[in-house]
Structure formats: structure tokens, C-alpha cells
Amino acid sequence: MTSPFSGAVIFAAVISLLTSIFLPFSNALGSSATTLAVVYGGATTNTTTICGIIASQPIQKIYCWSENQPAATQISPELSFTSIAGGLNGFAGIEAGGISLLYWNSKFEVKRLFISYSTLLTSVTMGDTQICALTNGTQTVRCWRDHTEQPPPLAQFMSISSGLGFSCGIFKSSNRVICWGNNSEIAEAIQYGFENITVVNIFVGGKHACAMNTSGFVICRGDNGNGQLDIPSSFAYEYYGLALGEKHTCGIRKTNYTVVCSGGNGTFSSNVTKGFSFEAIVAGLDFTCGLTSDNFSVVCWGPGWTSNLYPSGTELPLPMILPGPCVRDTCVCGIYPQSETLCSGNGNVCRPCDFLDRVESPPPPALPPVFMMVPSSPSKGMRKGLLAFVIVGSVGAVAGFCTIVYCIWTGVCFGKKKIHNSVQPTITTSNNAAQQCYSSGQVSRSSTLRRQGSRLMRRQRSGTSSIHGDRAEQFLFSELVAATDNFSLKNKIGAGSFGIVYKGKLADGREVAIKRGETSPKMKKFLEKERAFESELAFLSRLHHKHLVGLVGYCEEMDERLLVYEFMKNGALYDHLHDKNNVEKCSSVVNSWKMRIKIALDAARGIEYLHNYAVPPIIHRDIKSSNILIDANWIARVSDFGLSLLWPETDANFSQPMRAAGTVGYIDPEYYGLNVLTAKSDVYGLGVVLLELLTGKRALFKTSEKGDMPMTLVEFAVPAIMAGELNKILDPRVGLPELREAEGVELVAYTAMHCVHLEGKHRPTMTDIVSNLERALAVCDDSHDSISSSPPFIISD
Incomplete structure (x- = not known):
């Protein structure tokens, strides 16, 4: 720690x-x-x-x-x-x-x-x-x-x-x-x-x-x-x-x-x-x-x-x-x-640390040194790509055929976009966030070199798994009906990527959260439910990390598709920030800057595990405050893998044409506009969550009660951060940070600002974000006994 x-x-x-x-x-x-x-x-x-x-x-x-x-x-x-x-x-x-x-x-x-x-x-x-x-x-x-x-x-x-x-x-x-x-x-x-x-x-x-x-x-x-x-x-x-x-x-x-x-x-x-x-x-x-x-x-x-x-x-x-x-x-x-x-x-004469030969190659603008990472060199990546092309050229025809089949199956060829909106109502907007360009550039190398040096020792080999998973229990539908009192509305606690989430109590006394797929008879709805169910079950059955919601089991009978999770006693971060019952409760545990930074760090560590330590890597595609759950010990965990995708392990900068999916206000504008998915799309979503934690505002909100057009949180918060007017937008329920806290809160704000850069290539990696949030929490702490999150999950091969 x-x-x-x-x-x-x-x-x-x-x-x-x-x-x-x-x-x-x-x-x-x-x-x-x-x-x-x-x-x-x-x-x-x-x-x-x-x-x-x-x-x-x-x-x-x-x-x-x-x-x-x-x-x-x-x-x-x-x-x-x-x-x-x-x-x-x-x-x-x-x-x-x-x-x-x-x-x-x-x-x-x-x-x-x-x-x-x-x-x-x-x-x-x-x-x-x-x-x-x-x-x-x-x-x-x-x-x-x-x-x-x-x-x-x-x-x-x-x-x-x-x-x-x-x-x-x-x-x-x-x-x-x-x-x-x-x-x-x-x-x-x-x-x-x-x-x-x-x-x-x-x-x-x-x-x-x-x-x-x-x-x-x-x-x-x-x-x-x-x-x-x-x-x-x-x-x-x-x-x-x-x-x-x-x-x-x-x-x-x-x-x-x-x-x-x-x-x-x-x-x-x-x-x-x-x-x-x-x-x-x-x-x-x-x-x-x-x-x-x-x-x-x-x-x-x-x-x-x-x-x-x-x-x-x-x-x-x-x-x-x-x-x-x-x-x-x-x-x-x-x-x-x-x-x-x-x-x-x-x-x-000592040269500046960012000095480069101006005659041969003028230096590009740089990110604040707080981002300790090395973006992959485009030229180096291109050389690797050309080499790989020569080596695997013999299988190019097969790859092309697979691409055509995949294109037709996913609907990418037809420009289809799926915008998932499980919490907020669907709102059509002109995407003002995409019109603003918040620049950055290269950053320091130390953190990536440090983490890459030990990556082989740190990575948890999740391996391949059957869709049902070796560690997931299989439940009868009747057991889950009994656990939720026949899916009573009084037990409804939320919604996920393919259904409603209920609180349940199993026969052995365990409290669980049960997600039930939509029961719509329409074929399209059934296929979407099936894909989301299979995706989440496949991922969660092989992912085990402190900051990811754990899977207990599943049920697959007839048209019913249910997933059973660990119960998160303190609910979703979204509810703590935006639920009407909590908005006026200034005494909430979440209404402290240390706790908010800790929650941000917990979530970032979970996403970092998906990007860097799962094999193959995973892109979540729906990072938002309602998918960050908090357990009984106030540890934040990332949930809902219904839209998640596997990613090539060999190329961190790999991008793929992909029909856009996500939630309005959190979806990466570059992904939505160009249909090109990268790991930086998750970074954008987390950046919006960081802004939520700082301001207490929704990702999309109205500026008044007069029915004005909604404003994105990005276009509201980023200009104030750039102008050095962070205190004007901070959540009043938490109040202005104290002197030591102010440094940590500002570090979170600058990190968020770079996370929501319009261009993915200028956003930091999850490794950089974790490093920044670790420092932000440490700056806020007054003693070693202060609340803080555990270091990333480490298992040697």
C-alpha cells in the first residue's frame, strides 16, 4: 500500500x-x-x-x-x-x-x-x-x-x-x-x-x-x-x-x-x-x-x-x-x-528534461509530469506491424474471409450503433463534448517501464474457460424464484446490460444479487439477451480481482437467463451521487474527498486489471457510475460485463471497427463517431466518472428547470479545470477541500481532464491513471491509518 x-x-x-x-x-x-x-x-x-x-x-x-x-x-x-x-x-x-x-x-x-x-x-x-x-x-x-x-x-x-x-x-x-x-x-x-x-x-x-x-x-x-x-x-x-x-x-x-x-x-x-x-x-x-x-x-x-x-x-x-x-x-x-x-x-549549462533537438525534430507538447507512462511509438508499432504482415502473409486470405463474416454478423458494415442506457433515459444531443479538443501529448516513461518490468510476474493467468465456467455454481430457476420472492419489485435494486437486478437470499443464507434477462418474446431482444448473458458469464467465471464484482453462479433454463453475483451492500456509486434520497444527505460516507478519491482508485484498479493483467485483455465498453458498485467494506468494484470484448494481447494500441455501444454521456465520442474501438474508450468513461465524483453532477444534466437542452458534464467541467477555477464546480455537499486535500483533488481533476480528451491517443493509460490516483489519495491522507485502497492484485505465475 x-x-x-x-x-x-x-x-x-x-x-x-x-x-x-x-x-x-x-x-x-x-x-x-x-x-x-x-x-x-x-x-x-x-x-x-x-x-x-x-x-x-x-x-x-x-x-x-x-x-x-x-x-x-x-x-x-x-x-x-x-x-x-x-x-x-x-x-x-x-x-x-x-x-x-x-x-x-x-x-x-x-x-x-x-x-x-x-x-x-x-x-x-x-x-x-x-x-x-x-x-x-x-x-x-x-x-x-x-x-x-x-x-x-x-x-x-x-x-x-x-x-x-x-x-x-x-x-x-x-x-x-x-x-x-x-x-x-x-x-x-x-x-x-x-x-x-x-x-x-x-x-x-x-x-x-x-x-x-x-x-x-x-x-x-x-x-x-x-x-x-x-x-x-x-x-x-x-x-x-x-x-x-x-x-x-x-x-x-x-x-x-x-x-x-x-x-x-x-x-x-x-x-x-x-x-x-x-x-x-x-x-x-x-x-x-x-x-x-x-x-x-x-x-x-x-x-x-x-x-x-x-x-x-x-x-x-x-x-x-x-x-x-x-x-x-x-x-x-x-x-x-x-x-x-x-x-x-x-x-x-543544464538542459531542460524535455529538451529535444529542435533542428531535426521539434518536441511535441507534453502532458503534466504526473502522468508517468510511455505511449507506444507509432513508428515502432508500424515496424512491428510490417514485420508481422510479412510473417503471417500466408494466412491473409483466411483473415480477410473471417473479417467479412464478422462484419456481417456484428452489423459494423451497415453502420449500426447500439447505445445502452440502463440507468439514464435516452437523450439525443449534439455531442458538444466532441467539439471540444483538450490537448495533451507525450508523457514521462518511468511508471510504464517500472510496471512493464514486472508484468509477467504480476499477471494473473485467467486462461480459457467454457462459457459456464469451472467455478460458477449452477442454480435451478425455482431456487432463484424463491430467493427473490418471485422477483418481487420490493427486491429490485437496479438494472444491467440485459435485465433487471434483484436482491436475493439463497437457501443457505447467502445474500446475492440476481440479474434476470429480459423476458421479451421478440427474437432480436432474445438474441441480445443471450449474447450479453454469454459474454458476462464467460468473463466473470474467469476473472477474480478485488475490484471486480464476483460471480456466484448462473441459471439457464428454457428462455430464462440469470446471473448470480456477490451482493454489494452499499449499492451503486450512481445512487450515492445522484439518487434523490441521498442528494440531500450531507452525512453520507461518500461525501468526503478521501472516500471519493479512494472509490475512483478502486474502480481504476479494476479496469487496469482488465486492460493489463487479464489474458487476453478485456475492454469493458460501459464504464459509468451505475456500474461501479460498493461492498459492505466500502470497496468499489466494477460490474456489468454484458458489453465487454476480448482484445489482442500482443498489441496494446490495437483498434477495431466496431459498432458503438455504451451509455449516453459516458461513451467515447471518437468511438461513437468513427466506430473504432480502443482501450482508451474505457478511459473516457472513467474520466466522466471522475468528473461526477468531483462535481456531484450527472454525466448529462439540464442547466435549469426550464427544459433547456442538456449539457454534458465534460463541457461543463473541463473549461473550469483548465481556467484554474476548480473550486467553482466542486460538489457543495463535500465542501471545499482542506489544504492537503486540495492537492489531491486537483490531481484528480487534471487526470479527469486528460481522460476525456477528444482524441484517444492523447488520453493516459489505465496504468497512468492508477498512479495518479494513488498519489492523489496519498496526498490527502494525514496518517498511515487513513482510509486507503489495497495495491493491485498480484499473483505470480
Whole structure:
């Protein structure tokens, strides 16, 4: 069992790694840990100066260029620096090793603000005249010059940035934003705007700030008078770095390292930077400068860039600038290309963990690191497919013949769709969910490698089985009639894929749930009932897992088809969330975030077993809250295998043309629209269930009592999650989560958001979902005794 402590450590480590990846390229008006800085003049001195730490020199010196001088000037040539930051009429720099902080005014007169051989500095930020730096080890913040309001003295920070009269940082303990400074009104407004949003980095401008939340989306708050908050954001981790000026925002897109800007009333033309790719950008008041990827030169652009000698988009006369600080520490994800030359043997420039060769293959957008999995390589899969085609080419004719027979038998050839709606009434909708694309991309490899390495030892060989199963008891119809009081309505407890479910008590005293197939005399209904009965009996007779409903036995007499299950005392999750008798009961056991996350984890483990450890794998095809049952010990189990299908064991990415089946609101839009089934269809259904657990709303609901068109839960919840407004949609019966719970609830929300991505290839696997929910539950737990679910069922072969 994953302990709360280990889960919290993993979560913190992920966030820490994420911050370390993004931090070197975080360049707002008050830049932090950068090698490029902008110094802007005030009312008396309207001179702009650009400074940078030069590359390929034994001493990492600072060079500066300004409008009133023809060539660059070196600053304090005897000292090496790791990072610099610029502001009003001056700039600051951290000496190599972090032992001191120096400040230069517009005349390049230097003053030492700080020196210590025990408390070292790692990054500096400057906005207007205030200067703040982050310490190494303790990760506290110290501020100098015109800072009447200081941050909490003992608080630990992940990231800091400064704007015009205020600074902001991110608490390491909670990933929450706090702001301080002389401009308290703006500081308070920005801090309030990020209330209850967990982020991993912060970028501050004039009167606005942007942050990257834990799902990789950019969220901006503050003044939007010039459109500076409207930085386009289409998918997670779209940006490699941001730069915020007084009234504009610019970002480097990770896909091609080009720059896009918003604000400035449309005066930041993209034509100026067309053809450039950038390693880093930093903003002045009303212009932005960037470090180019081709030769590490500096170009600037924007309405406030007034140089006649070097107009917008022209390289400034500065030496080659370092793309990041030269450090002597071990680089977790490798060193930057040309690092030895760039640092001239004095350390290395650490490359971001998601860095790829931009010249040969621009990196695709990535999912939040919380998804620890490796999607199968399309090219690798294609190579395998071609090889398999050569090997089995001799049987191609037979396979083609079988495909034709299967096509005719299932009705796929005729485009038939079966939408099963055993709980909710059938509602025809325009499938608005399918019109929204919530992007993601590749993810981390560690979890899949870890799980794949032990898969052979973990997989339970369910083997082949006769349709009746070796372990299923056979009952007489008369026995089940007696057990249910002749199928009395008072014993009716639900409905399944092919019939009504009744509570029963066998002659030996065992409480069971009995599903009776529909008794309709129509041939079509009988065939559907027969197929569902045979499917569920075949699956359940050989599947044995803690999070799957267990089969007790069956009855097959004349036209009667009945299945007998273990009785789930606490009913279906759907009833706890939506039944009228429970909606107003705020004291329900399910009305706690820990319990809801635990139920989600239990269900995910059951589905993961079907996908990864059953042989051959099984796709459920009807994952929904009414098919997640809860036993007497409040353990959730997946039920109803009437629509389930076997899947090829050899190819996890296998897809098959298949007539659509499922339940409105839960069915995968890609499956419904294209008739192509994959394992990711179950992922979509579980994603909707996760949203149900978060919001308490049905998968399909009306927004008012006026008979309005129904809204899907996906289109209701996902935009709020993307906007960082999760608290607005959380189930009020549970209430707002506490501080530790909030991190777990947010992790569930981001997981759900990716599960319901329109395209199946961008959804996580069940292995990834289980890992995320394990961490979410661990983060919520306050002690080892807190309620939690058991680890996946493991049996060695």
C-alpha cells in the first residue's frame, strides 16, 4: 500500500522537477535565474540598456549595450556571474557560486547588496527598483531596496518574480501564490486572483501576472486593459517560457520555439520575429528581447523599442550570450548541446528534461509530469506491424474471409450503433463534448517501464474457460424464484446490460444479487439477451480481482437467463451521487474527498486489471457510475460485463471497427463517431466518472428547470479545470477541500481532464491513471491509518 508520506514525497518531487525544468527560461518584467536582462529608464533617463552574461569565456562576464553607445561594454570584468535581472535604471547580478549579490545603476556604478559564504543565492528578480533573491537550501526569499513589505521570513519558495512595485512567489509547501510589495493593492489583487490554484512557476508584469498550473496550462490574472492576459493557450505545456511587460505578454512555443505575444493593443507584430526561434525572452516595459537559437544573439521588438541603429528584429552588437547559467552541479537531464564550449570548461549549462533537438525534430507538447507512462511509438508499432504482415502473409486470405463474416454478423458494415442506457433515459444531443479538443501529448516513461518490468510476474493467468465456467455454481430457476420472492419489485435494486437486478437470499443464507434477462418474446431482444448473458458469464467465471464484482453462479433454463453475483451492500456509486434520497444527505460516507478519491482508485484498479493483467485483455465498453458498485467494506468494484470484448494481447494500441455501444454521456465520442474501438474508450468513461465524483453532477444534466437542452458534464467541467477555477464546480455537499486535500483533488481533476480528451491517443493509460490516483489519495491522507485502497492484485505465475 502506498503510504501517505511516500505519495506526498513523489508528488513534491514531481512538482520540484517541473519547476527545475521550467525555471531557467522564466523571464518576466522581473526576470529570475536568467542570463539576459533589460534596464529601462525613468522620467529623467529614457535610455534602454540590454545586458547579458557572455558565453565561451573562462569568466562569465556581463556585457551591456545601450542606445547611447556604439558598442557593448563589459561590467566588472574580473567576476563571473550566474544570473542577472534588470529594472528601473539599474540591474542586479548573482556572483558565481551564489556568494554575493551586486547592483549597478544606469552609470554602471556597482554596489554590493549581499555577501555570505553560508547562505548562497540561486536566482534574482527585479521590478522597478525592488530586488529579491531566492536562497539555496532553505529556499527563503530576501528583498532589498524599496520593499516596505517583505515575504514571510521562514517560508520556502519554489519561484519568484517581480513587477512594477510588487513581487510574487510560490510557496513550496502548497504551490500557492503569495504577493507582496509597496503596491499592495495590485499585490493583493494578483494574489486573490490565484487563490486556491496550485502552480509551479510565476511570471510578473506591470499590473498582471501569469502562472503555469500543475496541468501545464498558463493562467493569467490582473489588469487586462490592453489584452495582456489573452495569451493564446491551446494545449498543456504549450510554452517554453514567458516574458511579461507593463501591458503585454509574450511566450515561446515549445513546438517550434517561435514567439507569440498578446497585449499592447495589438502592436506586437509577429512578422518581426518571423523566422526566429528563441532560447529565452525577457521583457521591458513595452518591448521584448529574445536570445536566438541559431547563434545566441539578441534581438528586440515592440512599440517601445526606439533604436534607429538597431531596429526591431535586428541583432544587437552583443557577444554570444549564454542560454542558461553555467553550474558545476550534476545536471539531472543532461547538459545543453555545446555546453563545454559555452561555459569554456567552467561548468555546464543544464538542459531542460524535455529538451529535444529542435533542428531535426521539434518536441511535441507534453502532458503534466504526473502522468508517468510511455505511449507506444507509432513508428515502432508500424515496424512491428510490417514485420508481422510479412510473417503471417500466408494466412491473409483466411483473415480477410473471417473479417467479412464478422462484419456481417456484428452489423459494423451497415453502420449500426447500439447505445445502452440502463440507468439514464435516452437523450439525443449534439455531442458538444466532441467539439471540444483538450490537448495533451507525450508523457514521462518511468511508471510504464517500472510496471512493464514486472508484468509477467504480476499477471494473473485467467486462461480459457467454457462459457459456464469451472467455478460458477449452477442454480435451478425455482431456487432463484424463491430467493427473490418471485422477483418481487420490493427486491429490485437496479438494472444491467440485459435485465433487471434483484436482491436475493439463497437457501443457505447467502445474500446475492440476481440479474434476470429480459423476458421479451421478440427474437432480436432474445438474441441480445443471450449474447450479453454469454459474454458476462464467460468473463466473470474467469476473472477474480478485488475490484471486480464476483460471480456466484448462473441459471439457464428454457428462455430464462440469470446471473448470480456477490451482493454489494452499499449499492451503486450512481445512487450515492445522484439518487434523490441521498442528494440531500450531507452525512453520507461518500461525501468526503478521501472516500471519493479512494472509490475512483478502486474502480481504476479494476479496469487496469482488465486492460493489463487479464489474458487476453478485456475492454469493458460501459464504464459509468451505475456500474461501479460498493461492498459492505466500502470497496468499489466494477460490474456489468454484458458489453465487454476480448482484445489482442500482443498489441496494446490495437483498434477495431466496431459498432458503438455504451451509455449516453459516458461513451467515447471518437468511438461513437468513427466506430473504432480502443482501450482508451474505457478511459473516457472513467474520466466522466471522475468528473461526477468531483462535481456531484450527472454525466448529462439540464442547466435549469426550464427544459433547456442538456449539457454534458465534460463541457461543463473541463473549461473550469483548465481556467484554474476548480473550486467553482466542486460538489457543495463535500465542501471545499482542506489544504492537503486540495492537492489531491486537483490531481484528480487534471487526470479527469486528460481522460476525456477528444482524441484517444492523447488520453493516459489505465496504468497512468492508477498512479495518479494513488498519489492523489496519498496526498490527502494525514496518517498511515487513513482510509486507503489495497495495491493491485498480484499473483505470480
